[in-house]
Amino acid sequence: MLTVTQVKLAPTSEMATALQATLVTCNREANRLSELAFHMEGKSRRALQAAAYPALKAAGLSAQPALHVIRKVADAYTALAANIRAGNLGKSGSKRRAKVESKPIVFRPEAAQSYDDRCLSWQLNAKTVSIWTTAGRLKNIPFACSPETLKALREYRKGETDLVMRDGAFYLMATCDVPEAATFEPTGWIGVDLGIVNIATTSTGYRAAGRGLNRHRERMRDLRAKLQKKGTKSAKRALKRLSRRESRRARDTNHVIAKRIVTEAERTTAGIGLEDLSGIRQRARLRKPQRVALHSWAFAQLGSFVAYKAKRAGVPLVYVDPAYTSQTCADCGHTDKKNRPGQATFACRSCGVVAHADRNASRNIAHRAESAWNAGRQSSAPVAAP
Structure with a gap:
């Protein structure tokens, strides 16, 4: 399993200047090559190398860095073409797609190399x-x-x-x-319900409240608005200092939650059931304040953290359809909108059971994950003798 490992460099001021200058030079040449590639019919690595390799060498790049710049540009256009074919940038003739197709790809001056x-x-x-x-x-x-x-x-x-x-x-x-652990046969399932009020709720009773993270997001949002309105040099320096602080906080929180869920599953030899929330931002129809909360919700990141940690530990993971999990009774299976009298309360109109809404949804996810696993699992029954 491929993972990305990060280390922080501690260069001297002279070294830092050289490293920054290297990034600027490589990306400047990548932008020049991108301008050339935009007008070329073929954008393969071989075509770009034939057209630009001598110029890259003349700009001060050694052989391998020059090839890496060529590959970066070629891969960027390949990815763009794939996104256009998949419809990720809109239909043919849409404003978004026309804007992307009308100009070369641009790399930031200090983009990665x-x-x-x-x-x-x-x-x-x-x-x-x-x-x-x-x-x-x-x-x-x-x-x-x-x-x-x-x-x-x-x-x-x-x-x-x-x-x-x-x-x-x-x-x-x-x-x-990193080598993957062998996936074990689960003896049970842990359903994970993802949300905004509660970031994650499991069918075993663990609940990660989102109050602290949501309050931090609101504070950061209000502070950014005030600094942007002020517009002074010191305000801009403060904005730069605050950049990505919210994302770092959310990332750390998601790592902690994912580790706890996977550790519990590994300890109890249970599988994990997750909601398949792909496309939820496009499907949801919400008022503006709710849209802000939804688009700040790092559910995909949390799901990816759970997935890779589960893979490394050999914990089975199943994605299930989240439809009606919040309206269905985990005890009797009755589904009704009226089963949710409040955001946090579930009260079944059929059997009368009362439970926390997220806990009830997580139990439904666990049931669906178990059914999906059993449906896709090969039979271990002995073959009958002829």
Whole structure:
């Protein structure tokens, strides 16, 4: 299983200047190549290399970095063509699609740049790296990471590494091919209901309240609005300082929740049932305040964290249709809108059971996950003798 491992570099000021200049140069040349590719009929790596390799070398890029720039541009146009074919950018003639198709792809001045082992070497015992830059090769750049990350780099690192600049700091994103654990046969199922008021509620009773995270989002939203309205230099510096703080908070919260769910499933040899919420933002019809909350909801991230952690632990994972899980009684199966008298309350009109609405929904998800698993599982019954 491929995962991305991050380490933070600690370069000197001279090293940081060289690293930043390298990113700027690579992306400037990528934009020039993108302008050329936009007017070319063929945008394959081979075609772009034949058209632009000498110019990239003349701009100060070594052989491997030049090839990485060519590949970045070619892959970007390949991804764009795939999105257009899939209809992700709208139908033919739509404003959004026409806007994308009318101009070349543009790369940010400090966008990530890929490195292979010829341009980047790791000294894991010393926790340093040696990296190519347009100012020459920089050696003995320290990096910081956890012991678990260092172990993953030592045992599982595979493929390329990206140099990333974020808020003035430099990071290396390395690809690690971590072996998957064998999936065990579940003895039960844990249903996970995802929401906004409660980020996650499981059928076993765990509930991760979203009050703290939602309040943090509201504070950040109000603070950004005030700073944007002020518009001074100090306000802009504060906005830059606050950028991505909300996403970092949500990411950390989702990691903690996902780890707890997967750990419980692994300890009890249970499988995990998750709602398939793809396309929910397009399907939902909500008022403006509710839309803000929905579009701030990092449910896809939480689901992806649960999925990869479950895969690493060998925990079975099943996605189920979430339709009517909040209106269906987990005890008798009766479905009715009136079963939900309030946001947090479920009261069955048929059997009279009263429960927390999210807990009831999570139990329905667990039932559906078990049914889906049994339906797709191969029979283990012995073959009858002829």
